[in-house]
Amino acid sequence: MSAEAFRLHGHDLVDWIADYLDGVEDRPVTAQVEPGWVRRQLPPEPPERGEPFADVLADVERIVVPGLAHWQHPSWFAYFPANSSGPAVLGELLSAGLGVQGMLWATSPACTELEAHLLDWMVTALGLPEVFRSDGPGGGTIADSASSAVLCALLAARERATAGAINCTGIDRPLAVYATAQAHSSIEKAVRIAGLGSDALRTVSVDGEHALSPAALDAALEADRAAGVEPVMVVATVGTTSSSALDPLPEIAEVCRRHRVWLHVDAAYAGVAAVCPELRWIHAGLELADSYCTNAHKWLLTNFDCTLFYVADRAALVGALGILPEYLRNAATASGDVIDYRDWQVPLGRRFRALKLWFVLRHYGLEGLRAHIREHVEAASWLAQQVVAHPDFTLAAPAPLSLVCFRRLGGDALNERLLAALNDSGELYCTHTRLDGAYTLRLAVGGTRTERRHVEAAWARVTATAARLVAHPGAQRDAEQPV
Numbered sequence: 386m387s388a389e390a391f392r393l394h395g396h397d398l399v400d401w402i403a404d405y406l407d408g409v410e411d412r413p414v415t416a417q418v419e420p421g422w423v424r425r426q427l428p429p430e431p432p433e434r435g436e437p438f439a440d441v442l443a444d445v446e447r448i449v450v451p452g453l454a455h456w457q458h459p460s461w462f463a464y465f466p467a468n469s470s471g472p473a474v475l476g477e478l479l480s481a482g483l484g485v486q487g488m489l490w491a492t493s494p495a496c497t498e499l500e501a502h503l504l505d506w507m508v509t510a511l512g513l514p515e516v517f518r519s520d521g522p523g524g525g526t527i528a529d530s531a532s533s534a535v536l537c538a539l540l541a542a543r544e545r546a547t548a549g550a551i552n553c554t555g556i557d558r559p560l561a562v563y564a565t566a567q568a569h570s571s572i573e574k575a576v577r578i579a580g581l582g583s584d585a586l587r588t589v590s591v592d593g594e595h596a597l598s599p600a601a602l603d604a605a606l607e608a609d610r611a612a613g614v615e616p617v618m619v620v621a622t623v624g625t626t627s628s629s630a631l632d633p634l635p636e637i638a639e640v641c642r643r644h645r646v647w648l649h650v651d652a653a654y655a656g657v658a659a660v661c662p663e664l665r666w667i668h669a670g671l672e673l674a675d676s677y678c679t680n681a682h683k684w685l686l687t688n689f690d691c692t693l694f695y696v697a698d699r700a701a702l703v704g705a706l707g708i709l710p711e712y713l714r715n716a717a718t719a720s721g722d723v724i725d726y727r728d729w730q731v732p733l734g735r736r737f738r739a740l741k742l743w744f745v746l747r748h749y750g751l752e753g754l755r756a757h758i759r760e761h762v763e764a765a766s767w768l769a770q771q772v773v774a775h776p777d778f779t780l781a782a783p784a785p786l787s788l789v790c791f792r793r794l795g796g797d798a799l800n801e802r803l804l805a806a807l808n809d810s811g812e813l814y815c816t817h818t819r820l821d822g823a824y825t826l827r828l829a830v831g832g833t834r835t836e837r838r839h840v841e842a843a844w845a846r847v848t849a850t851a852a853r854l855v856a857h858p859g860a861q862r863d864a865e866q867p868v
């Protein structure tokens with residue numbers, strides 16, 4: 386593609402994206418296609434000859450758009466949000482345009498140094514402990530996902546627990562990892578990938594608010610040590626996926642220190658809220674953690690993928706993941722004066738992800754990011770109050786941040802039908818979980834375009850839909866079930 390053609394089509398595509406985002410609110414939130422519909426629109430064979438870009442863009446409109454769930458719709462309340470913003474999209478475009486692969490400092494010093502600098506900025510921005518700054522033994526990196534962060538943390542923790550017995554050679558005892566049943570599935574995946582086996586994951590019990598019980602953790606560690614099992618890592622979650630429960634970090638950290646176990650703190654969704662000083666209490670106790678992650682790509686206006694992953698001591702991480710083949714040797718690496726981020730992650734290659742975060746920070750400033758978080762925390766708190774005040778609904782868990790979990794009185798079947806009816810309307814999208822065994826609706830506020838009025842409209846729809854289902858004869862049976 387010539388520079389002239391790229392310029393032309395690039396402008397067309399940017400116009401297309403701007404129009405799409407401008408009109409996204411008028412679309413049904415979720416895709417309205419049957420399985421297989423998208424593939425049936427595509428030719429069975431790849432094109433033998435090149436085609437005009439305009440034809441490709443027309444097919445985006447015809448084939449791709451109908452098959453989209455519109456994550457950027459302001460009434461997207463499902464899972465957690467995946468923010469996308471103008472500056473972040475432009476940062477992604479620049480990263481693609483530069484085509485840099487930043488595996489080593491030497492393969493693009495700016496890619497490494499901008500990243501290291503931004504991760505230090507984020508320590509300040511989120512009020513994180515100084516141990517995570519890169520000018521001491523610790524430091525941060527941008528990982529593709531919180532799942533990768535917990536895997537790398539586990540590999541580093543195992544490195545430390547086994548005194549550097551890389552590849553587990555010479556480990557003569559079983560290893561174990563600890564988290565609650567509310568913790569993210571990526572922890573079990575990491576345990577499997579690391580070769581510990583799912584049995585190595587211990588489920589620590591929770592308190593009435595779905596948060597880890599430090600006493601139960603203490604007992605589990607004690608029992609394993611007595612049985613000759615080596616505890617490798619504890620994962621505490623700040624803001625669980627099911628209900629945004631906050632595991633009590635100070636008590637957990639104290640237990641971990643006493644048992645000499647690596648503490649990883651998974652704040653994938655909630656951590657970025659700490660950009661607001663009044664919300665920094667969620668991180669109390671974090672100064673004793675060995676590693677930490679939060680996702681700028683959920684609720685901090687930065688496109689996926691942008692996980693901020695920190696370690697208090699990078700030696701274990703680099704010890705576990707650093708390999709230097711002859712073909713990567715270079716003077717800068719040999720000098721020991723530079724960071725080679727390939728040693729902080731599973732793949733060798735890496736994208737220039739820092740650009741989008743840099744653009745976001747400079748475009749919005751911390752003030753702008755705080756306003757974004759505050760608007761959603763206030764809207765979620767308003768919603769939680771409505772749920773509490775409504776005689777037919779219950780709040781299923783505390784809502785300290787932007788996730789509200791609730792149920793309509795009347796049993797699981799009614800709540801399942803309520804969620805299906807809400808989502809079928811195309812006007813909003815929520816998902817569900819199970820808390821204390823009961824089917825529970827989750828409404829996660831936090832989209833780039835989500836405002837208070839969208840949350841108000843969602844609640845009006847929830848109550849009206851529930852009333853309609855209960856009034857409908859078919860719904861009567863469920864409504865009469867005990868709560």
Ligand SMILES: *Cc1c(COP(=O)(O)O)cnc(C)c1O
Binds near residue numbers: 530624654
């Ligand atoms: C979303 C989430 C994850 C997984 O995040 P990815 O970046 O998609 O891997 C892990 N833990 C928690 C608490 C989450 O909310």
